[in-house]
Amino acid sequence: MRRARVGERSELDAMAMVCVLPSLLYVLVMFVYPFLYGIYMSLRPAKLLGFSLANYIVFFTDEWQYRTVWITFGIAVPNTIVVVSFALLLAYGMRRGIWLERTITTILVLPISLGVILLAEGILGFYGARGWFHQILLGLGVLKEPLVLTHNYIGVMLSLFMQQFPFCFLMLLGYVSGIDPSIENSARTLGAGPWTVFYKVMLPLMAPGIAIAFALVFVMSFGVFPSAILLGQPAGATRTIAIAAYQQAFEFYDMSYASAIAVVMGLFQLAGLLVIILLRRRMVMAATMGVGKR
Amino acid sequence: MRGRLWGLALYMFVLGFILNLLGIVSHVLVSSLAKRWFGTPLPTAFTTEWFAYAWSNFDLGRVLGVTIFIALAVVVLALILGFPAAYILARRNFRGKPLLLLLYFLPLLIPQMTYGIPLATTMYRYAIGGTVAGVILANLVPMVPLAVFILMPFFEQISMNLEWGAAMMGANRFQVFRRILLPLTVPGLLTAGVLILVNTVSNFELTFLVSGAGSQTLVVALFYNVFAGGVRPVYSVDAMAVMYMTTVMLLLLLALRFVRPTQMVFRLDQPQR
Amino acid sequence: MKDTIESLRFRITKRFGTKTVLKDFGLEVRGRQFITFLGPSGCGKSTALNILAGLIPATDGDVWIDGERIDHLPPEKRGFGMVFQNYALFPHMTVYSNIAFGLQLQRRPAAEIRERVGQMLDLVQLPGFEERYPSQLSGGQQQRIAIARALVLHPRLLLLDEPLSNLDAKLRIEMRAEIKRLHTNLGLTSIYVTHDQTEALSLSDWVVVMRDGILMQAGTAQEIHDQPRNVFVADFMGFRNFFPVQVASVGPEGVVEGTGNGMRIRGRTRHALGPGAAAVAAIRPDDVQVGEHLGGPNAFHGKVDIVEYLGRENEVILTLEAGPRLWVHTPERVVPGESVMVVFPPEKVIFLPPDGEGVSA
Ligand SMILES: Nc1ncnc2c1ncn2[C@@H]1O[C@H](COP(=O)(O)OP(=O)(O)OP(=O)(O)O)[C@@H](O)[C@H]1O
Ligand SMILES: [Mg+2]
Numbered sequence: 001m002r003r004a005r006v007g008e009r010s011e012l013d014a015m016a017m018v019c020v021l022p023s024l025l026y027v028l029v030m031f032v033y034p035f036l037y038g039i040y041m042s043l044r045p046a047k048l049l050g051f052s053l054a055n056y057i058v059f060f061t062d063e064w065q066y067r068t069v070w071i072t073f074g075i076a077v078p079n080t081i082v083v084v085s086f087a088l089l090l091a092y093g094m095r096r097g098i099w100l101e102r103t104i105t106t107i108l109v110l111p112i113s114l115g116v117i118l119l120a121e122g123i124l125g126f127y128g129a130r131g132w133f134h135q136i137l138l139g140l141g142v143l144k145e146p147l148v149l150t151h152n153y154i155g156v157m158l159s160l161f162m163q164q165f166p167f168c169f170l171m172l173l174g175y176v177s178g179i180d181p182s183i184e185n186s187a188r189t190l191g192a193g194p195w196t197v198f199y200k201v202m203l204p205l206m207a208p209g210i211a212i213a214f215a216l217v218f219v220m221s222f223g224v225f226p227s228a229i230l231l232g233q234p235a236g237a238t239r240t241i242a243i244a245a246y247q248q249a250f251e252f253y254d255m256s257y258a259s260a261i262a263v264v265m266g267l268f269q270l271a272g273l274l275v276i277i278l279l280r281r282r283m284v285m286a287a288t289m290g291v292g293k294r
Numbered sequence: 295m296r297g298r299l300w301g302l303a304l305y306m307f308v309l310g311f312i313l314n315l316l317g318i319v320s321h322v323l324v325s326s327l328a329k330r331w332f333g334t335p336l337p338t339a340f341t342t343e344w345f346a347y348a349w350s351n352f353d354l355g356r357v358l359g360v361t362i363f364i365a366l367a368v369v370v371l372a373l374i375l376g377f378p379a380a381y382i383l384a385r386r387n388f389r390g391k392p393l394l395l396l397l398y399f400l401p402l403l404i405p406q407m408t409y410g411i412p413l414a415t416t417m418y419r420y421a422i423g424g425t426v427a428g429v430i431l432a433n434l435v436p437m438v439p440l441a442v443f444i445l446m447p448f449f450e451q452i453s454m455n456l457e458w459g460a461a462m463m464g465a466n467r468f469q470v471f472r473r474i475l476l477p478l479t480v481p482g483l484l485t486a487g488v489l490i491l492v493n494t495v496s497n498f499e500l501t502f503l504v505s506g507a508g509s510q511t512l513v514v515a516l517f518y519n520v521f522a523g524g525v526r527p528v529y530s531v532d533a534m535a536v537m538y539m540t541t542v543m544l545l546l547l548l549a550l551r552f553v554r555p556t557q558m559v560f561r562l563d564q565p566q567r
Numbered sequence: 568m569k570d571t572i573e574s575l576r577f578r579i580t581k582r583f584g585t586k587t588v589l590k591d592f593g594l595e596v597r598g599r600q601f602i603t604f605l606g607p608s609g610c611g612k613s614t615a616l617n618i619l620a621g622l623i624p625a626t627d628g629d630v631w632i633d634g635e636r637i638d639h640l641p642p643e644k645r646g647f648g649m650v651f652q653n654y655a656l657f658p659h660m661t662v663y664s665n666i667a668f669g670l671q672l673q674r675r676p677a678a679e680i681r682e683r684v685g686q687m688l689d690l691v692q693l694p695g696f697e698e699r700y701p702s703q704l705s706g707g708q709q710q711r712i713a714i715a716r717a718l719v720l721h722p723r724l725l726l727l728d729e730p731l732s733n734l735d736a737k738l739r740i741e742m743r744a745e746i747k748r749l750h751t752n753l754g755l756t757s758i759y760v761t762h763d764q765t766e767a768l769s770l771s772d773w774v775v776v777m778r779d780g781i782l783m784q785a786g787t788a789q790e791i792h793d794q795p796r797n798v799f800v801a802d803f804m805g806f807r808n809f810f811p812v813q814v815a816s817v818g819p820e821g822v823v824e825g826t827g828n829g830m831r832i833r834g835r836t837r838h839a840l841g842p843g844a845a846a847v848a849a850i851r852p853d854d855v856q857v858g859e860h861l862g863g864p865n866a867f868h869g870k871v872d873i874v875e876y877l878g879r880e881n882e883v884i885l886t887l888e889a890g891p892r893l894w895v896h897t898p899e900r901v902v903p904g905e906s907v908m909v910v911f912p913p914e915k916v917i918f919l920p921p922d923g924e925g926v927s928a
Pocket of ligand 1: 588607610611612613615762
């Protein structure tokens, strides 16, 4: 086998291509093609001939449908903020390692093994009107009346928190503990208090990690589907856009309309991500202004 | 003093989370062992018959087998497809690389519903929808990129000089791969494998959209049984959920022998080198 | 495997994107020599070495060994050995496996491999370290294993990329001697990359000084040390004092006189500097004489600013009456504020073309 001259780029690129091509083809065939096909389908309504925006018009004029957008944002945004904030505080507190760290992190990993269904069943039972939660609090006299914590918005939020907090926490812990401790120490020796260190030094350093955590948690909660069905009111307050798309596809078998809803869902989620990216830009600028040139 | 309070608050939060978790899990555990349970602190009578019931009525042995087969197939295929791509993306600079990275990132960013519905439609058109192969192929869509992104930092940690050193001693590309790269990326392959395994077993949307009667994984089968609420006794569903949890937890504990908990999630780039 | 090479000739240009890292960097040398690439950080030494090794492609140029063009060969077919700056020992293999790696690839019989690895460990004075892992070795030991690993294959050309830069000063000097000993005993041809001029001078038969990817001067250690061709090389070789002058007169055998800043300096040059040409006169701090009653040519008055004790001598910074600063190493005891007389012995003063000129091989 003759080898091309080392100086020629083509040989190297051929190897690179052979390496990348299988997975690239896979993504193109199994992701890009269906994605584009979905857009195409959404533009060809079942009842009409030719291309038309009818599906989108129907979606945005039907309150029953377009309010799913607000419902989805109403779940995803607060959930993302709560999850990331708590995870950040905990991860930050544990960045130097703490007592029982390994045990705690292991316990926090375990919810990954529970699965949506067990979580849903457990929350329904535990927080239900006759569950232990109410038995204890009513018994202690803390509550007079049982709270309604399931089959509504709160139930969905609880489930999402339990699912996503461990992920987010571990992600941030890995990131925060990767920051060189000498940076923080040198800030301390320069006279910065704990709060200043957090706000002026660590937060800017963590900004990229936080932004990615925000994005991933947001993506996970925006697609909320099984939790919204099992723990919420899938025909009412927690009818998310994923449920709307699913119903069109597999209950009414209108793939065209379903694709349109799916596309709308994708677009709104990308818009949300864009906001996170823009906020991150602002944050980095503010940080560099605050800390000075780096 | 303030530091103490702060530390205390952290422990209180962790304690609250753990109590909450315990409450939820033990409720399901107790319920799966209850003969019947309604509004009392504990059921009046216990039984294990729901497990037997779930096992036989839900065809659980087969579902479990299908789930594990699908998950292992996804792990192996995703690693085979992702390994070389991750190597190139970590090592080479070329025009269009950011675009390629974005393309690999999209399946992880776009809601699975968005591409899952047209994907399912396409698959049913080509008669792979509803089959085990179809479920494997669909799950690979987000898992191949996941493999790429998990493996990339592991390649970046391997100094180029190690590969060059081997080449200087007469190793050709295959020998460099076989003797240097592969052994040095074992931790990365383990991490990626575990993550892909857990993610595939617990993935709901895609499997839900493309699976048929014979190709459901455990989560989807569970969902259908909960959804068919009333028909199935809740205790039997809980028993099934407990079996699911035990399976995944065993996998997870096994995995934790090789991988640190913080490596169990999508790894972010480290802030400093 | 073949014995060492008889001759090496190359000329390479390398660009990363739009940045030119090596510009027509070329050389022709005999084999069996110890050759050093010397230059400041970032000047392209490693790049040049990696191109010679075949690890990265040159943008343009060619490499010839013993009259045979080799730049189309992949690294594993060139038969070179290389020692990397951070050693690049395989962390998942024992010392034995690291050294045996290349032999195993050549499918040598097990007995031969065992014998040759043993010999190598003796040679680098680490017998009995076979079963250790690289992480269990000190920096100096790792470095010796890296050398053993490169030598066991009898490379026809040994490339070393700053192999000593991670070691402490004492170990560096010991290892330097060791490398030289191995090179001489085994009759190797070696190319050694460093930014440390003492290292280069003490080891080399042939020194190549580079700057920003351009060859500044190549020659024996003695030549480079005594007769730098330009201001850059002179600066690198420890000429600390530079005086811009205009050539006033040129005598026989390279004797020149120049004036500048109101000073008249006499020295020697190997360059064609005509009267009226701009030039730079240079002298090392060690060559300046200090005293109160000195006279003759090149004698100047100065005032002592700073005195630093260096052990056997003092480093003194003076301001000459004419204005410029002067660095001097002298055993004389002087105190700040004191007026002294300094003399530049004319045979120690060299005249160079102004900075930016005199750049050619
Ligand atoms: N892969 C690359 N892409 C772009 N620029 C590069 C690359 N590798 C090296 N360079 C640049 O080429 C120049 C020479 O690098 P090189 O590593 O050869 O320097 P060096 O002389 O070995 O320095 P040092 O003594 O610090 O090791 C540097 O300016 C460096 O920034
Ligand atoms: Mg270098």
